[in-house]
Amino acid sequence: MRAPGVASAVxxxxxxxxxxxxxxxxxxxxxxxxxxxxxxPAFLDSQIAK
Structure with missing residues (x-):
């Protein structure tokens, strides 16, 4: 998954x-x-099941 505006994450x-x-x-x-x-968080809410 690639979030807009994120160079790297952990x-x-x-x-x-x-x-x-x-x-x-x-x-x-x-x-x-x-x-x-x-x-x-808004992007992740649209990508990850709850």
């Missing part, structure tokens, strides 16, 4: 007090890209 497990682990996404924006903090 998902790692992060500790959480209630759950064993939660996903943590680290994202690098493309140089000159227009990626926003609202745009990426």
């Amino acid at each position: 998902c790692i497990a992060a500790r959480h007090p209630k759950w064993e682990g939660r996903p943590l996404f680290l994202v690098v924006k493309e140089l000159g890209g227009t990626l926003t903090t609202a745009g990426l």
Whole structure:
């Protein structure tokens, strides 16, 4: 899957007090890209089953 405006990304497990682990996404924006903090979740919501 390729998200618009993302140069690279990784998902790692992060500790959480209630759950064993939660996903943590680290994202690098493309140089000159227009990626926003609202745009990426909106894109992922349209691509990933819930």
